[in-house]
Amino acid sequence: MAEQGQTTLLLGAATLAAMLLAGDGAVAQKRGGSLVYANVSAVGTLDPQAAAAVVDLEAIHHIFEGLVEMGEDYGAKPMLASKVDISPDGRVFTFTLRKGVKFHNGKEMTVADVIASFERYKKVSPNAPALADVAAMEAPDPHTFVIKLNKPNSLFVEVMKTPTYSFAIIPAELKDQPGRELEPVGTGPFQVQEWRKDSHLILKRFDGYVADETAKGADGYAGKKTVYLDTIRYNSVPEANTRLAALQTGGADFIATIPGDLAKRLQGRSDIKVMSVIPFCQATFITHAKNPPMSTNRSLRQAIATLVDADEMMTAAGQVWERNPSLMFKPSYYFSEIGASWYDRHSVDKAKALLKQGGYAGEKVVLETNANYAYMRDSSQVLVEQMKAAGINIELKMVDWTTNQADLSKGTGGWNMTITGLCSGPLLGPQQWRLSLAFAQNADDPVVTEGYAKMFATTDPAERKKIWQGIEKYFIEEGYMMKVADIADLRGMNDKFVGIKPYYMQRFWDVWAK
Amino acid sequence: MKLRVLRRLVLRLGQAVPILLVVAVVTFFLMHLLPGDPAAIIAGPEAGAEAIEKIRHQLGLDRSLPEQLALWLFHLAQGDFGRSIVLNQSVLEALSERLPVTVSLTVVSFAITIPLGIVAGVLAARFRNTWLDSAVMFLALVGVSIPGFWVAILSVILFSVTLGWLPASGYAPLADGVRPWLLSLLQPAAMLALFQIGFLARMARSATLDVLDQDYIRTARAKGVSEWRTIAKHAFRNTLIPVVTATGIILSLLMGGSVVIEQVFALPGVGRLIVQAILTRDYPLVQGTLLVLAFMFVGINLLVDVIYTWVDPRVRYG
Numbered sequence: 001m002a003e004q005g006q007t008t009l010l011l012g013a014a015t016l017a018a019m020l021l022a023g024d025g026a027v028a029q030k031r032g033g034s035l036v037y038a039n040v041s042a043v044g045t046l047d048p049q050a051a052a053a054v055v056d057l058e059a060i061h062h063i064f065e066g067l068v069e070m071g072e073d074y075g076a077k078p079m080l081a082s083k084v085d086i087s088p089d090g091r092v093f094t095f096t097l098r099k100g101v102k103f104h105n106g107k108e109m110t111v112a113d114v115i116a117s118f119e120r121y122k123k124v125s126p127n128a129p130a131l132a133d134v135a136a137m138e139a140p141d142p143h144t145f146v147i148k149l150n151k152p153n154s155l156f157v158e159v160m161k162t163p164t165y166s167f168a169i170i171p172a173e174l175k176d177q178p179g180r181e182l183e184p185v186g187t188g189p190f191q192v193q194e195w196r197k198d199s200h201l202i203l204k205r206f207d208g209y210v211a212d213e214t215a216k217g218a219d220g221y222a223g224k225k226t227v228y229l230d231t232i233r234y235n236s237v238p239e240a241n242t243r244l245a246a247l248q249t250g251g252a253d254f255i256a257t258i259p260g261d262l263a264k265r266l267q268g269r270s271d272i273k274v275m276s277v278i279p280f281c282q283a284t285f286i287t288h289a290k291n292p293p294m295s296t297n298r299s300l301r302q303a304i305a306t307l308v309d310a311d312e313m314m315t316a317a318g319q320v321w322e323r324n325p326s327l328m329f330k331p332s333y334y335f336s337e338i339g340a341s342w343y344d345r346h347s348v349d350k351a352k353a354l355l356k357q358g359g360y361a362g363e364k365v366v367l368e369t370n371a372n373y374a375y376m377r378d379s380s381q382v383l384v385e386q387m388k389a390a391g392i393n394i395e396l397k398m399v400d401w402t403t404n405q406a407d408l409s410k411g412t413g414g415w416n417m418t419i420t421g422l423c424s425g426p427l428l429g430p431q432q433w434r435l436s437l438a439f440a441q442n443a444d445d446p447v448v449t450e451g452y453a454k455m456f457a458t459t460d461p462a463e464r465k466k467i468w469q470g471i472e473k474y475f476i477e478e479g480y481m482m483k484v485a486d487i488a489d490l491r492g493m494n495d496k497f498v499g500i501k502p503y504y505m506q507r508f509w510d511v512w513a514k
Numbered sequence: 515m516k517l518r519v520l521r522r523l524v525l526r527l528g529q530a531v532p533i534l535l536v537v538a539v540v541t542f543f544l545m546h547l548l549p550g551d552p553a554a555i556i557a558g559p560e561a562g563a564e565a566i567e568k569i570r571h572q573l574g575l576d577r578s579l580p581e582q583l584a585l586w587l588f589h590l591a592q593g594d595f596g597r598s599i600v601l602n603q604s605v606l607e608a609l610s611e612r613l614p615v616t617v618s619l620t621v622v623s624f625a626i627t628i629p630l631g632i633v634a635g636v637l638a639a640r641f642r643n644t645w646l647d648s649a650v651m652f653l654a655l656v657g658v659s660i661p662g663f664w665v666a667i668l669s670v671i672l673f674s675v676t677l678g679w680l681p682a683s684g685y686a687p688l689a690d691g692v693r694p695w696l697l698s699l700l701q702p703a704a705m706l707a708l709f710q711i712g713f714l715a716r717m718a719r720s721a722t723l724d725v726l727d728q729d730y731i732r733t734a735r736a737k738g739v740s741e742w743r744t745i746a747k748h749a750f751r752n753t754l755i756p757v758v759t760a761t762g763i764i765l766s767l768l769m770g771g772s773v774v775i776e777q778v779f780a781l782p783g784v785g786r787l788i789v790q791a792i793l794t795r796d797y798p799l800v801q802g803t804l805l806v807l808a809f810m811f812v813g814i815n816l817l818v819d820v821i822y823t824w825v826d827p828r829v830r831y832g
Contacts, residue, residue: 196611406554
C-alpha cells in the first residue's frame with residue numbers, strides 16, 4: 001500500500017515536471033539576451049560576508065557561492081563542497097571540496113581560500129558570533145576543510161547556509177580587504193561587468209563557471225546552475241509607480257515589490273505576469289521585554305495580543321497574505337500549530353478581562369512604527385484603534401524605517417512594542433530565528449539561552465523540534481511576539497524570458513530569452 | 515570698470531566663506547539630531563547590538579559630537595569632504611559621478627522654463643484683463659499649486675505607458691548621443707519646469723505691467739512706434755531686472771526640485787543621492803553634498819549679480 005502510494009506520488013511529480021518542462025520547453029534553451037531588473041533600491045555592497053539587504057544579496061548570490069547554500073526547500077545543500085561529514089558528537093565538520101572550481105580571476109579554489117574566507121568572516125561580518133565556538137580550522141589536503149567546535153552544534157551546517165551575511169568563499173588574497181569593500185571576485189555563475197553605486201549594476205555570464213555536474217539541476221541557491229543570459233542589469237527604481245511603468249513600457253523585464261493596489265493596473269496585459277512569492281515575510285508585533293509597563297505586566301501583553309485582527313490589518317494595508325499562527329513558514333520542518341490558541345483572537349472583551357486581571361491602571365504604552373512600509377503602518381493604526389477600544393492608553397510613534405530599524409535592533413527609542421517583517425528566520429529555521437528573537441530584547445532570557453544550547457547539543461531532529469516549539473510557545477504565550485500574518489512579495493515580469501520561478505530572493509540562472 | 519566687477523566678485527566670494535561655514539555646522543547638527551543610526555543600517559536588520567557598536571567604533575560615530583565636527587571641519591579645510599559611509603566612496607567622487615545628471619536635468623528644465631515663462635508673462639501683461647491673461651494666470655496658478663510628485667506620476671502614465679512617446683525612467687548620458695540624452699530628460703525636465711514656469715510667468719507679467727505704465731512707453735506709443743516694437747525694444751529690457759532675479763531663484767529651485775523628480779524618474783543624480791543619504795543617515799555624504807550645493811547656490815547668486823551689471827548699467831556704475 002505504501003509502495004503504491006509512493007508510486008502514485010512519483011507519477012504525480014513526473015507529470016508535474018513534464019507539464020513544467022512543456023511550458024518552458026516550448027522555447028529552446030539558448031545562450032544570449034540581457035535582462036533588466038528594476039529593483040527598489042541600488043546595490044549598496046557586494047561583500048557577501050557583510051551584506052544583509054535583500055537587494056544586495058540577490059546580486060551577491062549570482063557572484064559568490066558558499067560551501068553549502070540553501071536549496072529550493074530552504075534546507076542546507078552542498079555547493080562548493082561535494083559532501084559534509086559530521087562527527088557523532090556534533091563538533092567536527094569535514095567538508096570535501098569540489099575540484100576544479102574557478103574564481104572569476106581564473107584561479108582554482110582550494111582549502112586555503114576557504115580558511116582565508118572564514119578568517120575574514122570572523123573579522124568583518126556582523127554575524128561573526130556564529131563562529132565564536134570554532135576551536136580550529138584545518139586543511140589535511142588541498143580539497144578537505146575541517147572545522148572543529150568547542151561545543152556541539154548539530155545545526156552548524158544549517159547556520160552556514162544563510163544567504164544573509166553569507167559564508168561565501170573568496171580568493172585568499174582578498175582576505176585583508178575591509179568589510180563592505182571587498183573586490184567582487186567569487187566562484188558564482190555571473191561576474192561584475194559594471195557597477196555604478198546608487199544607480200545600476202551589470203553582471204555578465206562567467207564563461208569559466210564550473211557547474212556542479214553531480215546535481216540534477218538548479219536547487220535553490222545550490223545545484224547545477226546553467227547560465228544562458230549574457231547580462232543582468234540591476235537598476236535602482238525606488239518609486240513603485242515608475243517600476244510598474246518601466247515594466248509596462250519595456251524599460252524593465254522584471255520588477256521587484258509591487259504594492260497590491262498597483263498590481264491591478266497590470267490586468268489585461270497578456271504579456272505581463274505578476275508573480276506572488278508567498279510566504280515571503282511575517283508581519284509580527286514585537287514587545288520590548290525590558291521597557292515597562294509591558295515588560296512588567298504579562299496580562300497587558302496578552303491583552304494586546306488578544307486584540308490582533310489579521311484580516312482587518314491586512315485588508316487595511318491592501319496586502320496579499322495568508323493566515324499562519326506559527327513563527328515558522330508552513331513548508332518548514334519546524335512548523336506547528338503551537339501558537340494557534342493565541343492567533344488572530346481579535347476580541348476586545350477578552351482583552352478587557354485580561355487588563356482587569358493584570359491590574360492595568362492606564363499606564364502609557366508606546367507603539368513605534370514607520371511610514372515606509374504600508375503593512376507595518378496600517379497594521380499599527382488598526383491595532384491602535386483596537387487598543388483604544390479596550391481602554392489602553394496608547395501613543396503611536398511614527399518614524400521613518402531607518403529610525404525604526406535602529407530602535408528595533410538596539411532596543412532604543414523608548415518603545416514598548418513595534419512591528420516588523422521577519423523573513424529569513426521563519427524560512428531558514430531556529431538557528432536563523434535566534435538573530436530575530438533578539439528584537440524582543442530578551443536574548444539573555446534563560447528560556448532562549450538554555451533552549452538554544454540544548455537544541456544545538458542534540459542530534460535528534462525530533463528533539464530539536466520539540467525544543468524549538470518550547471521557545472516559540474514562550475514567545476507567543478508571553479506576548480513577546482504577536483504574529484499577524486504571512487505576507488507575499490509581488491513581482492512583475494514580461495514574457496521575453498523563460499524559467500523565472502518564485503523564490504525568496506530572485507535568481508536568473510536557468511533563465512533564457514525567448 | 516572690469517576691475518571693479520572683478521573686485522566685487524572677489525568680495526562676494528570672500529563673503530561666501532562664513533556662509534558655507536554656517537551651512538556646514540548647521541547641516542552637521544541637523545543630521546546628527548535625526549534619530550536612527552547608520553551603523554544599524556550597515557550591519558543589517560539581523561545584527562546584534564555588539565556588531566552595531568563595532569561598526570560605530572570603526573566609523574568614529576562613538577566619539578563626541580564636537581569631536582566629530584572638529585574632525586570633519588579639519589578635513590574640510592584640507593579639501594577632504596570625507597567618505598560616504600554607505601557607498602564606500604569619497605563624497606567628491608560620488609558627487610562628480612552624479613552631478614552631470616542633475617546639471618543636465620537643470621539645464622534642460624531651465625531651457626524650457628525661461629522662454630515659456632517669460633513669453634507667457636509678457637503676453638498676459640500685453641493682453642491684460644482679457645481671456646488670454648486669465649488663461650495664462652490660471653495655468654500659472656495650477657502650475658505652482660499642484661504637487662510635482664503627483665503630476666510626474668500622471669505624466670508617466672500618459673506619455674510613457676499610454677502613448678509610449680517617452681521613456682518612463684532612467685538616464686542616457688550625453689555620450690550616448692544628444693537624442694537619447696534629450697529623450698531621457700524631456701519628461702522629468704518638463705515636470706520640474708511646470709512649477710517654475712508658473713512662478714516666472716507671474717513675475718514677468720507683473721514686471722511688464724509696471725514697465726508698460728511708464729512715461730517712456732507712452733511716449734513711444736505716441737510717436738507711432740508699433741506695439742510689438744515698443745514691447746521688444748523699450749519695455750522688455752526694463753522688465754529683465756526682476757526677471758533675472760527670478761531666474762536666479764529658479765535655477766536654485768530647479769536644483770532643489772531635482773530631489774523629488776530624480777526619485778520619481780529614477781535618475782541617478784545628486785537629488786536622489788541626497789535622499790538616499792538622508793534615509794540611510796550617511797552623515798558625511800549629506801554634509802558634503804549640501805555644502806557643495808550651498809557653494810553652487812552662492813555661485814548662482816554671483817552669476818545673477820554679473821548679469822545685473824550687463825542688463826542694467828546703473829548697477830555697473832553705481
